Structures are given as structure tokens and as C-alpha cells.
Amino acid sequence: MFRRACTLFSNTTASTVGRATQQPIISNTNNLNLSFNRSSLKMNNNQSYSKSMTMDNICPTVKTAQYAVRGELVIIAESLAKKLQEQQKNNTEKSLPFDEIVYCNIGNPQQLKQKPITYFRQVLSLCEYPGMLDSAHIDKIFPSDVITRARELLGSINFTTGAYSGSQGIAHVTKNVASFIESRDGHPSDPSDIFLTDGASVAVQRILRLLIRDRNDGILIPIPQYPLYSATIELYGGSQVGYELNEEKGWGLEIPELERSLKQSIDAGIQPRALVIINPGNPTGQSLDRANMEDIVRFCHQHRLVLLADEVYQENVYVKEKKPFVSFKKVVKDLGQEVEGLELVSFHSVSKGVVGECGKRGGYMELCNIDTAVKAEIYKLASIGLCPNVTGQLVVDLMVKPPVKGEPSYETYQKETETIYESVTCNPPEGAMYAFPQIRLPARAVEEAKRLGKAPDAFYCINLLEATGVCVVPGSGFGQKDGTFHFRTTFLPSEQAIEGVCTRIADFHSKFMAKYK
Amino acid sequence: MFRRACTLFSNTTASTVGRATQQPIISNTNNLNLSFNRSSLKMNNNQSYSKSMTMDNICPTVKTAQYAVRGELVIIAESLAKKLQEQQKNNTEKSLPFDEIVYCNIGNPQQLKQKPITYFRQVLSLCEYPGMLDSAHIDKIFPSDVITRARELLGSINFTTGAYSGSQGIAHVTKNVASFIESRDGHPSDPSDIFLTDGASVAVQRILRLLIRDRNDGILIPIPQYPLYSATIELYGGSQVGYELNEEKGWGLEIPELERSLKQSIDAGIQPRALVIINPGNPTGQSLDRANMEDIVRFCHQHRLVLLADEVYQENVYVKEKKPFVSFKKVVKDLGQEVEGLELVSFHSVSKGVVGECGKRGGYMELCNIDTAVKAEIYKLASIGLCPNVTGQLVVDLMVKPPVKGEPSYETYQKETETIYESVTCNPPEGAMYAFPQIRLPARAVEEAKRLGKAPDAFYCINLLEATGVCVVPGSGFGQKDGTFHFRTTFLPSEQAIEGVCTRIADFHSKFMAKYK
CATH class of the missing domain: 3.90.1150.10 (Aspartate Aminotransferase, domain 1)
Structure with missing residues (x-):
């Protein structure tokens, strides 16, 4: 039948308009028609073959x-x-x-024996094999809220984890992420600003890719920092602009040091484009206090820096009573008109916190005040990778919407997460x-x-x-x-x-x- | 306790050796100590905020x-x-x-109602929630070979899908991939040459990243081609060098056209570094015949091009009797000394074929004759992304080692894959x-x-x-x-x-x- 549809198009008018965009720079326009001689393809075997891809000719920023x-x-x-x-x-x-x-x-918590959350895995298990839903034994294995949740998630993905989702992620999940952010921060969040990704690393790289044109674009990163930043900035051919955290003051972040770093960058002819803050800190484990965060936001606003907030350790705050986690989004929104328009991207992941599902490669970023046309470019970059893995997206959904009081799985969930927290609170760091x-x-x-x-x-x-x-x-x-x-x-x-x-x-x-x- | 270990290090000798490598280009070496005035951070709100990240200043190759x-x-x-x-x-x-x-x-087969393979999903379901293995009802839901396989896979990943694996992938899986290739091609395959990836796209991008330094590096790609290639070459700032497939001859690939394209590239000052072949073809659906493949291999060898063989449609060969799938690896190895040393990278994916698990983002590449130091760089690039998602890796394992005759799941597997083949054989294309x-x-x-x-x-x-x-x-x-x-x-x-x-x-x-x- 399909053959019929295809051959329908052969007997109609032809046109000679040139090619559309995105054509190879070089292609058959001259029709040189070089004569082809198969024997010319035979190698002279006395000549030893030297590799074509060597350390001397691969992309230099990969090496560095x-x-x-x-x-x-x-x-x-x-x-x-x-x-x-x-x-x-x-x-x-x-x-x-x-x-x-x-x-x-x-x-890598689960490699070191942190147990996965039972509820999460039960839901995933059903999503992988929905055939189980028809089994007579299903309710002997899974609590009823697990079954309901699995049905709900399956309904949002055409009943299979095996199809590509939209490049930005499953709509049902981005909606739940936005609700999570709203209730965390007390400020609205728009699902169309949420991009799901294969872990936070991919999201960070995507934004850095946009920001970096050449060595004259600088990204302010903490010293010490998480090497994803230094590696990616180098790989993309940009400049790392370091600002030092103060070890004597519990790895505190001081605005004069940011000012110094910024000035040094400008003096060197490097345009500072964004400021990376890892909060709670990696590798340092510190959590920023509220007043400090406000100053950082003002600093970015004053100097028109995009604020990249790596908040993947938001669940790993171990001194919750003293210093509960506050997101940069909340600080920006609370400051309101004073920092109106500030561009902020916040990153989160399923790999850390009580979830600890590193192997799942799930994560998301939220874009705030990002130019609409630039957002379309972020979408395009996402689409070249087709979509984040669907199982990872489901884990994001479970992370932002865990069982609540009254549901059969709640008690176990509560107990499991408490155990994880308790096992680490004996240690000094405040977060991460x-x-x-x-x-x-x-x-x-x-x-x-x-x-x-x-x-x-x-x-x-x-x-x-x-x-x-x-x-x-x-x-x-x-x-x-x-x-x-x-x-x-x-x-x-x-x-x-x-x-x-x-x-x-x-x-x-x-x-x-x-x-x- | 941990505090104890940490504080142990404070009362010993200090040293003043300079920093190690990979330091930010700019950091606090001068200690300028600019005075900090909080009020200086306050914005003049009469001044409207102009975005810092706009279409005028993002990375130009992202736009193009x-x-x-x-x-x-x-x-x-x-x-x-x-x-x-x-x-x-x-x-x-x-x-x-x-x-x-x-x-x-x-x-996106499963979006269009292609059913996932039951055996695959049953194994995944158990791997997500190994707790089920202890259920009294387990053997009423899963066949015994599914249980055995799940235990085996779980054993290879510390009994959790939630931990990062090695950056190259789970050792158990790379071993099974190598065995699959060996029995497909009749030539040895080394697990250390296999890199698992989040779908084939990531693998293709990783190799292109190595090959492309600037606009003077050219990659030969077919016209028509799969846009991943054109998009990525552009994104990385290289040059697309097109060779045309001959529509009149069923989208055949002709060596004279490769010669023409190569010459045109060299004449334009662009060094051709690699040849991309998509076989079976996307979007064209053609499968190359053996003699043609041999000529292509000779062509690459003669011109020292890295051969990038996109073989993700190897399972989608619909005229199997007439034209069974032959891998480029097999052709290279069969030709032996004549093309000794040729650098080849072959890509495969779980998204296509009867597996059709697009949402899982599973894939792999095999490196042949790639320089050892370059291979270490490929490993480094993989490690920056930490690891491919573990569920996707398990699907790769299932794809390369499906149930065999005699196992309880074999008959269903056989029936399911046949149904998928039958539903498409009414169509004209030979592959893809x-x-x-x-x-x-x-x-x-x-x-x-x-x-x-x-x-x-x-x-x-x-x-x-x-x-x-x-x-x-x-x-x-x-x-x-x-x-x-x-x-x-x-x-x-x-x-x-x-x-x-x-x-x-x-x-x-x-x-x-x-x-x-």
C-alpha cells in the first residue's frame, strides 16, 4: 500500500529552485565525474599505515x-x-x-550500599512491565498507591517507557516539577521553563555551550569547584575565571572576592558571562546563608551575569533546622524589582539526596528570564539528542512528588529517608x-x-x-x-x-x- | 568519627609548591582585595535590564x-x-x-504501537525492583529464564540500577556485546573496544568531537543524510563535505562520487578526516552490497579516512534472504592485510530494529584500530558525562543476548519479533x-x-x-x-x-x- 503513496509523486511538474538551508558546504554542484579506477584503490602494502587520528591532530580542547x-x-x-x-x-x-x-x-550512594527508595522502584518496575498490572497477584506484591501511580505515569507516556518523549521531557513530568518548585519557593513556576535532562551534567553543558563562543568568554567558577565546570569550559574553548572560597570561614563565598575576580577577568580582556554557584557546595559541603545569596544575586544583576545555580545537593542539607535549603529562584523572586530581569538557570538531579539514583541519569533545569529566542536554541540542542532517557524522567517525577501522608507507601518512604539522613548527620559538613x-x-x-x-x-x-x-x-x-x-x-x-x-x-x-x- | 580523620591533617608541615594543572586561567594570585561596598550592588531601577544572553552573543554554531x-x-x-x-x-x-x-x-516504533519484547521488559522490571525476587508469587508472574537473567544482570551491577557504572559501561555488558559481534562477524572483538552510550547519537557526537578542530576539518557525509551529522558537524565548527547518493540507482553509493567529493574538499583546503556511511540507509532505506562495501573500505584506507559506520538499522533488513546485513567490521577483517590499520568506528542502538526501545537511550560503539592514546581521550570524554544510563545499558545486554532455543521465553520472543518483521515487509525499502x-x-x-x-x-x-x-x-x-x-x-x-x-x-x-x- 505504501508503495502506492510513494509512487504517486512521480508524474508531476518539476522545479529547479536551489537547495534549502543546512546543505553541506561542499557537494556535487560541479559534477566533476572523475573517472573511477578500482585498481587505484589498492594499497601499496609495503607502505606501512600511519593512523589518521592521533594525539597530534585531534581537537586540542579535548586534550586539555x-x-x-x-x-x-x-x-x-x-x-x-x-x-x-x-x-x-x-x-x-x-x-x-x-x-x-x-x-x-x-x-555514588547506592554503590556504597545506600538503599533505593522502595516506592520509587516499585513504580518503575510496574512501568517497565505493565503486563503485571493484569496479574492476579499484583496486589500481593505492590501497595495500591504504587499501582495508581504507575497507571498515572504510564498514561502520560502512551503506556510505554520505550518511545522517545518530547525533547524537553514528558509534559506530565515537567508539570509536576513546576508544582514542586512552586510549593518549595512560594513563587510560580512555568512547566515550559523546565527542561528534563540525562542528569544535571548534560543540562550544565547545554547552557555553557550557549554562553561560550571563544577564549574571550569567561565563566566565573568557585575554587574549589566540581570538575564538570572546568572540564566543560575548557572543552568548549572558553575561559575559567576562578573565585576563591574562604576555607578559614567554612568555605564561605565573599563578595569582594567575586569583585576581584570579575575585575581581573575584565582587565585581561575576558568578558565574564556567567557566575556558577554550587550550593550546597561540592566539594566543600558548605551551605550559603540567605544574606550572602542576596548579595550574590545583586552582584549578578549589577554585572549582567547569568546566574548558574547548581542546586543538586538541595536535599543533602544536614543542618536543616539551622540552615534550611533556600533556592536562588526564591531569593531572586523575593528581591523582586530590585533584581528584575536577572537571568537564572537552576540545576537539579536525581543522583544525590535521599534519592541517590545516579545510574538513572535523571535531572532537570529551570530557566528564569531567559530570552525566548535563546530558549528555542536550548530546545534545539535538546532535540539533537532526541530526548532524555524516559526511566530517568520518571525518577524525576517520583522525586518531586513522593508519597504523601495517608498513602499506603508513606510510612515506609518516611522511614527509609530518615534512615538515610540519620546515617550521615554525624558528619561535619552542612550540605552536599x-x-x-x-x-x-x-x-x-x-x-x-x-x-x-x-x-x-x-x-x-x-x-x-x-x-x-x-x-x-x-x-x-x-x-x-x-x-x-x-x-x-x-x-x-x-x-x-x-x-x-x-x-x-x-x-x-x-x-x-x-x-x- | 569522620571529623576525627579530617582534623588529623592540621598539625603537620606546610609546603608552598604552586598549583597543580587544570587551574582556572584567572584566579586569586594578586590578592587585590578590592573594598566591598554593599550599596554599590544596588541597581538603578530606572535603568531597564537588558538581557545578557541574546541571539547576538550566544555561540554562533549553535544558531547555525x-x-x-x-x-x-x-x-x-x-x-x-x-x-x-x-x-x-x-x-x-x-x-x-x-x-x-x-x-x-x-x-519511534513504540509510539506507533510496536509492542516491546516481553522478555526484555520482564527482566528490566525485576532489575528495577529486586525485592520481587523474594515474593512467593514471583514464579507465577515471570518465567524462570527471566528470573535467572535478572539475577545475573543484578549480580553485575552490585544489585542496583541506581549506582553510576564505569564510564565505558558495565563490564558484563561490554563483554556480551563483544561476543555478539564475534558471532555476527566471525572475527574477534575486544570488550575494551566497546563503549556503551546513551543511544548512538551520543557516541557519534563523541567521535566527531575528536575529529573536528575547526572549519578546515571535513567530514564526508551522504546526501541525503541523517541530520544528527550535519547538526553536530556545524555545532562543532567543522565542515560538511557532501557526497550524493544516486536516487536513480536505488540510492546507491558510487565510488566516483566519493572521489569527486574528496577532491573538491581538498581543492577547497578542507582536510577530509572521516567518511560517514549509514547502512542500512537513513533516510533512504537502502542496504549496500558487499562489493560496494569493499570498495568503500579500500577508499577510506587509501585516503586515510576514519570510517564511521552508522549501523543502527542492522536489524531492520527486510530483504534478509537476498541481502543479509554485513557489518563494515566484517568487511574490513575479511579484506585483512589489504586494508590493514584502517580506523573504523561502528555505532549501534537499542532504538531501532525489533527492539525499538528509543526511550531507553541505549547504544554502543566499537572502536577498531583506534590509537591507544586517542582511546584514552574517548574514555575521558565519556567520564565527563559520568556514565550512560544503567537501564539503557541493560537493554543493550538484552538486545545482544536474547533468549535462545530451549529457554522458556524463546517461543514468545520468536513470535513477537516475527510479528514485527511481518508487519513491515509489505513495504518497499530494503532496510531501515x-x-x-x-x-x-x-x-x-x-x-x-x-x-x-x-x-x-x-x-x-x-x-x-x-x-x-x-x-x-x-x-x-x-x-x-x-x-x-x-x-x-x-x-x-x-x-x-x-x-x-x-x-x-x-x-x-x-x-x-x-x-x-
Whole structure:
């Protein structure tokens, strides 16, 4: 039948109008018709083949971009893990002084045994296989609110998780995200400003892609920062403009330092285009206070900077009574006319907080006051990737709309999230899921590192990994004040495990200091 | 406890070595300490705020990149769909001449009612909620091989889909992909050459990112092509070098045309770096024959082009007896020494074929003969995005290792995949899931389009959409020979539906031609 429709179009008038837009720069316009000689294609095999894609001719910013969170340390850790596995499999003699690798390099809660929220997984399970809804045993396995929620979500996606959604995300989910933001902030949120993404990283990259034209575009980022920012700015060929957080004041963010950084950028001919704030902080774990946030917003408004608010740790605020999480959107809206028009993009993710569903790659961003035409470009970038993965989008929906009081799943949900909070409140940071301790290295250790061509803190971390199996990330990957050294570690290992981790680190540290003193 | 570990490091020797690599270009080295005056932050509200991010100052290649598959047509279609929905909800008078939008713009099988494979979804369902494994009713819902497979997959991911996997993907899955390739091609495949990705698009973009430094780097792409290529090459600031497929010969790929295109590129000072082949073709649906593939491989080898083989439609070969799918890897390996060293990257996806799990965003690429250092850069790019979504990775595993004869799920699997094949074999294309019919437009229609600032085929497609609700993509988005016009349509609507679609298109076409003749 289809053949019929296709051949219908062959016997009608022709036209000779030129090509439409988006044509290859070079194509068959001259019709050169070079003669083709198959034998000319045969290689001279005496000539050895030299690769066409080498380190000398790949995109230079790919080479210069660095990403410490999964860098050298992790590659060493993975090879040690393999060694351990083989040892255990072949029952050969133990050659390593530890039995397992503890991955404290990345906030990956479920790898470190944080349990997923039962309600979330039950709903996903039904969405993956809706056939179960017809099973006679269904209500023996799933609570009724799980079944209702799964039906509701399935209804919003044509009853399958297997179709592309709209590029901006499932409409039902963007609507629920907007409602979540509204009730969190007490200010309206428009679903058409919400873009769902495969984790927050993709969203951050999409906005940076718009902002960066060349080396003369600068993005203000904290020192220390999360390496996604430095890596992406480098990859896109822009300039990182660092502002230092004050370690002595609990990694506080001070406006004079922002002013200094901005001025230095302008003096260097680099136009500052946006300010990145990670709140609660990664790797530092600090939460900003309200007055500070207001000053930051005023600063951005005064200097016409787009404010990029990385708020993926909003659920990880451990001193909630003292410092509840406040979003930058709320601060901007509360300030009202004073900062009218400020462009703000806020990022959130399902990977952190009590959800901790890193593997799902779910996230969203909210655009505030972004120019309509620019928003259309953001949509286009999203559409080139077709759509964020649908399961990840469903997790976003579950995160922003968890079970409420009165629903059968509420009690379990409540208990599970409390357990997760309790297991971390014994730790010092106010937010996020990391600690960023400073290490004071002996001069001889620094020299030794230099001799080996390593950053001194990287040298320390490699030694730590090889001695204890604990994988952390050197501070140099995040940026740190001249002459100071740090490492970032998650404090996600379970309560029993973290005791062991601390002992191992302390033990290693004494030995290391003794060796190089 | 953790506090203890952290504070251990404060009373030891300090060092003053400078910063490690990857520092912001600008940071607090001078310590300018500008005085801070809060009142200076207050905006003069009489001054109206002009946006900082506008079409005049965003990254120019974002603006020039175009992506037709989800472009203007789809935006119109979505607004029409909204209108229909409101009509139905409010029971208001019908203002549109159709009751539904038929999305033929994109290969999205499950949106057009292709059923997911039961076995796949059952396994995923268990992986999402392993708690079910302990249910007394489990074996009344799931066949035993589903349970076994879910346990096996869960064992490979620490029993949760919620943790980040390695950046290259789950080791268990890359191993199974390599086995799949080995048994398909009869040549070895190394799991360390397999990179899992969020759909094939991400993989394609990652390789193009490496290849493109600036406008002087050219990528040979077919005309017509899949707009991911043109959009990405533009976005990364490279040059598209088009070679035309021969419509008269069933969209055949002819070496003289490749030679012409290559020469034209070199003459223009653009270094050709890679050749993209989409086989089976998108949007054209053709499958290459073996001799042709050998010539293409020789051509790449002779000219030191990286061969990028987009083989996502390998399962969509509808004339299997006549022309079974042959991978470029197999051709390269069969040719052996003659094309020794040729760099090849092959892409595959779970979105197409009988799997059709677009929403899952699963895919992989295999690297052949890629330089080791370059491979490390590919790994780094992958790590910046942390990892592909885990559910998508599991779907890849299921795709490359479906149930086999003797397993309880085999019969259903067999029946389901046959049904999918049968429902499409009535259509003309040899592979892929699209048709790309030519339309001959009357001069007056071309003029009218011009007047409206539209490509003539886009003008035709918008009219088609508004008259019939059928959403297709204008050929200009894919590239077409000068003076010819086409549109791309999927032939995925169900057999009954496609009859209606054809009638509606034919009816519209007569009226359109009559109007502009």
C-alpha cells in the first residue's frame, strides 16, 4: 500500500529552485565525474599505515580538558580492583594490603550500599512491565498507591517507557516539577521553563555551550569547584575565571572576592558571562546563608551575569533546622524589582539526596528570564539528542512528588529517608555529601611528587589508594588556593564502614608523614 | 568519627609548591582585595535590564546548526496536538480536519504501537525492583529464564540500577556485546573496544568531537543524510563535505562520487578526516552490497579516512534472504592485510530494529584500530558525562543476548519479533524504517514557498500536516540533489493505520498540485 503513496509523486511538474538551508558546504554542484579506477584503490602494502587520528591532530580542547573525579586515581583503583578479583577467583596469595576498594571519589550512594527508595522502584518496575498490572497477584506484591501511580505515569507516556518523549521531557513530568518548585519557593513556576535532562551534567553543558563562543568568554567558577565546570569550559574553548572560597570561614563565598575576580577577568580582556554557584557546595559541603545569596544575586544583576545555580545537593542539607535549603529562584523572586530581569538557570538531579539514583541519569533545569529566542536554541540542542532517557524522567517525577501522608507507601518512604539522613548527620559538613580536608605535606613529599611529575596531592592520594584501597580525589582536580593541598572524599560509606575507612586513612597518614618528614 | 580523620591533617608541615594543572586561567594570585561596598550592588531601577544572553552573543554554531527531524514541523505538530486535546477535553466544535497527529517524522516504533519484547521488559522490571525476587508469587508472574537473567544482570551491577557504572559501561555488558559481534562477524572483538552510550547519537557526537578542530576539518557525509551529522558537524565548527547518493540507482553509493567529493574538499583546503556511511540507509532505506562495501573500505584506507559506520538499522533488513546485513567490521577483517590499520568506528542502538526501545537511550560503539592514546581521550570524554544510563545499558545486554532455543521465553520472543518483521515487509525499502519519496513541486508552489521564506519541501510538508495531521520531515533537512524535493516518512504506523495515512497523503497531494498547477 505504501508503495502506492510513494509512487504517486512521480508524474508531476518539476522545479529547479536551489537547495534549502543546512546543505553541506561542499557537494556535487560541479559534477566533476572523475573517472573511477578500482585498481587505484589498492594499497601499496609495503607502505606501512600511519593512523589518521592521533594525539597530534585531534581537537586540542579535548586534550586539555581534565576531569579528576574519574581520572588517574580511578583508573589505578579499577586496575587494583581487577587484581583483587583475580586473586579471589584464583585463590592465589594476597599481594595487596587490603581486601576491597572503597570508592570515596564520587558521590555514588547506592554503590556504597545506600538503599533505593522502595516506592520509587516499585513504580518503575510496574512501568517497565505493565503486563503485571493484569496479574492476579499484583496486589500481593505492590501497595495500591504504587499501582495508581504507575497507571498515572504510564498514561502520560502512551503506556510505554520505550518511545522517545518530547525533547524537553514528558509534559506530565515537567508539570509536576513546576508544582514542586512552586510549593518549595512560594513563587510560580512555568512547566515550559523546565527542561528534563540525562542528569544535571548534560543540562550544565547545554547552557555553557550557549554562553561560550571563544577564549574571550569567561565563566566565573568557585575554587574549589566540581570538575564538570572546568572540564566543560575548557572543552568548549572558553575561559575559567576562578573565585576563591574562604576555607578559614567554612568555605564561605565573599563578595569582594567575586569583585576581584570579575575585575581581573575584565582587565585581561575576558568578558565574564556567567557566575556558577554550587550550593550546597561540592566539594566543600558548605551551605550559603540567605544574606550572602542576596548579595550574590545583586552582584549578578549589577554585572549582567547569568546566574548558574547548581542546586543538586538541595536535599543533602544536614543542618536543616539551622540552615534550611533556600533556592536562588526564591531569593531572586523575593528581591523582586530590585533584581528584575536577572537571568537564572537552576540545576537539579536525581543522583544525590535521599534519592541517590545516579545510574538513572535523571535531572532537570529551570530557566528564569531567559530570552525566548535563546530558549528555542536550548530546545534545539535538546532535540539533537532526541530526548532524555524516559526511566530517568520518571525518577524525576517520583522525586518531586513522593508519597504523601495517608498513602499506603508513606510510612515506609518516611522511614527509609530518615534512615538515610540519620546515617550521615554525624558528619561535619552542612550540605552536599563530601568533605574536603586540607593536608599539609612535608617538603620532601612535595619534592618527590615533583620528581615523578605529579601534583603533590595526587601523589598523596595515589599512595593512600595503594596502601589502603581507599579512592579519594586530589584537591588539584577541583582547584585550591596556592600552596594548599586537599583531597575530596564522600562520606557515603555506611556507618560501620566509615569507621574503618577513617582508621585506615589515619594510619596511612602517620606513616606517610613519618616517611617524608 | 569522620571529623576525627579530617582534623588529623592540621598539625603537620606546610609546603608552598604552586598549583597543580587544570587551574582556572584567572584566579586569586594578586590578592587585590578590592573594598566591598554593599550599596554599590544596588541597581538603578530606572535603568531597564537588558538581557545578557541574546541571539547576538550566544555561540554562533549553535544558531547555525539545524535539526530537521524535530524542527519546525514538529513544533507545529505539537501545537496542533494540544489544540486537538483541548477540543476533545472541552468537547468544543472541531476546527481541524483530522482527529489525531500521526508522527511519521521520526523512527519511534513504540509510539506507533510496536509492542516491546516481553522478555526484555520482564527482566528490566525485576532489575528495577529486586525485592520481587523474594515474593512467593514471583514464579507465577515471570518465567524462570527471566528470573535467572535478572539475577545475573543484578549480580553485575552490585544489585542496583541506581549506582553510576564505569564510564565505558558495565563490564558484563561490554563483554556480551563483544561476543555478539564475534558471532555476527566471525572475527574477534575486544570488550575494551566497546563503549556503551546513551543511544548512538551520543557516541557519534563523541567521535566527531575528536575529529573536528575547526572549519578546515571535513567530514564526508551522504546526501541525503541523517541530520544528527550535519547538526553536530556545524555545532562543532567543522565542515560538511557532501557526497550524493544516486536516487536513480536505488540510492546507491558510487565510488566516483566519493572521489569527486574528496577532491573538491581538498581543492577547497578542507582536510577530509572521516567518511560517514549509514547502512542500512537513513533516510533512504537502502542496504549496500558487499562489493560496494569493499570498495568503500579500500577508499577510506587509501585516503586515510576514519570510517564511521552508522549501523543502527542492522536489524531492520527486510530483504534478509537476498541481502543479509554485513557489518563494515566484517568487511574490513575479511579484506585483512589489504586494508590493514584502517580506523573504523561502528555505532549501534537499542532504538531501532525489533527492539525499538528509543526511550531507553541505549547504544554502543566499537572502536577498531583506534590509537591507544586517542582511546584514552574517548574514555575521558565519556567520564565527563559520568556514565550512560544503567537501564539503557541493560537493554543493550538484552538486545545482544536474547533468549535462545530451549529457554522458556524463546517461543514468545520468536513470535513477537516475527510479528514485527511481518508487519513491515509489505513495504518497499530494503532496510531501515523509512521511505524518502521524491515530490515534484509546481513552479507556483515553489514561488509561494519562497515568498514565505520557506524551503519548498518544508512548505509542502507544513501544508500536508495542517491538512491531514500527518507529520513528515522535508528532504531539505537531510540534503537532496539540487532542484529535487523529497520528504522522509517512517512506515511504522500499524498496517491498518498506514492505509489511512497513504490515502490522506494522496488526497492532499492531488489537491495541493491542483491548487498550484
